[in-house]
Amino acid sequence: SESGGGSEAGGGGGDAIVMGFSQVGAESGWRTANTKSVQDSAKEAGITLKFSDAQQKQENQIKAIRSYIQQKVDVIAFSPVVESGWDTVLKEAQGANIPVILTDRAVDSADTSLYKTFLGSDFVEEGKKAGQWLVEEYKDASDTVNIVELQGTTGSAPANDRKSGFAEVIGADPKFKIIASQTGDFTRAKGKEVMEAFLKAHPDIDVLYAHNDDMGLGAIEAIEGAGKVPGKDIKIITVDAVKDGMQALADGKINYIVECSPLLGPQLMDLAKKVVAGESVPARVVTEETTFTQEQAKEALPSRQY
Numbered sequence: 165s166e167s168g169g170g171s172e173a174g175g176g177g178g179d180a181i182v183m184g185f186s187q188v189g190a191e192s193g194w195r196t197a198n199t200k201s202v203q204d205s206a207k208e209a210g211i212t213l214k215f216s217d218a219q220q221k222q223e224n225q226i227k228a229i230r231s232y233i234q235q236k237v238d239v240i241a242f243s244p245v246v247e248s249g250w251d252t253v254l255k256e257a258q259g260a261n262i263p264v265i266l267t268d269r270a271v272d273s274a275d276t277s278l279y280k281t282f283l284g285s286d287f288v289e290e291g292k293k294a295g296q297w298l299v300e301e302y303k304d305a306s307d308t309v310n311i312v313e314l315q316g317t318t319g320s321a322p323a324n325d326r327k328s329g330f331a332e333v334i335g336a337d338p339k340f341k342i343i344a345s346q347t348g349d350f351t352r353a354k355g356k357e358v359m360e361a362f363l364k365a366h367p368d369i370d371v372l373y374a375h376n377d378d379m380g381l382g383a384i385e386a387i388e389g390a391g392k393v394p395g396k397d398i399k400i401i402t403v404d405a406v407k408d409g410m411q412a413l414a415d416g417k418i419n420y421i422v423e424c425s426p427l428l429g430p431q432l433m434d435l436a437k438k439v440v441a442g443e444s445v446p447a448r449v450v451t452e453e454t455t456f457t458q459e460q461a462k463e464a465l466p467s468r469q470y
């Protein structure tokens with residue numbers, strides 16, 4: 165492996181640790197910030213990074229992981245686009261004695277020995293926080309609250325969990341009705357397109373719950389295009405809190421954002437060093453996160469990094 169120049173990098177007879185990282189894609193502002201965090205932190209930690217972008221396709225990630233196995237990297241890290249279907253390739257990595265770290269998203273493999281740890285957010289909790297805001301916002305209302313939902317990438321951990329956490333909380337009160345729910349693939353373009361269809365089919369939407377800021381931002385364009393006022397005629401809740409989302413929140417077009425931090429790089433590099441050195445690491449490392457109202461967004465915006 166190449167020398168990365170970091171004095172702490174080890175595990176391979178003094179050479180820098182080589183990490184193969186398979187990223188989901190470049191679908192959102194969150195993802196761009198996450199990629200930068202991983203790349204910057206690898207440099208900082210003296211870890212040689214082999215990086216690939218799977219363009220939201222599982223087959224591309226499997227190919228990338230197989231090529232990292234062939235190249236005999238020291239550690240593989242990846243953010244699995246969907247939860248299912250990883251056992252075969254993870255067994256190949258295990259057979260080659262290459263430790264695997266899940267970052268950001270989880271897999272549903274029953275055999276948890278196939279990876280060393282999972283670093284990332286608690287997406288169920290994020291969905292619950294979104295639901296709790298809604299329950300509070302409509303606590304004095306007795307009429308039905310019509311909700312439309314823009315889901316993340318079908319089969320992905322954040323889409324599955326943000327949906328179930330939210331449904332659990334609002335399910336306690338029958339006045340909350342999800343009248344439409346479809347994937348917008350975590351992108352602005354798809355969020356806009358699906359919201360346009362929702363608006364045509366349902367003249368009576370009260371609330372939009374979007375699984376990320378980007379889909380929410382696309383939906384805002386659709387809402388304005390339909391002559392309605394986002395944040396007023398239709399209340400909007402999103403997840404992530406990237407800069408563009410925070411700006412829309414401060415401008416009153418979004419009503420509430422549940423934070424999901426993309427800055428996983430420093431913790432990932434620490435975990436990688438430990439795993440390569442054969443040290444034990446916790447099976448689960450959960451990211452710390454908050455929520456933002458419109459007022460809080462105005463305060464936080466000037467110092468927001470991403």
Ligand code: GYE
Pocket residue numbers: 191192193194195268269322350375376377378403404424
């Ligand atoms: O919320 C979304 C991105 O996996 C947590 O993926 C991540 C999600 C994030 O595309 O914006």
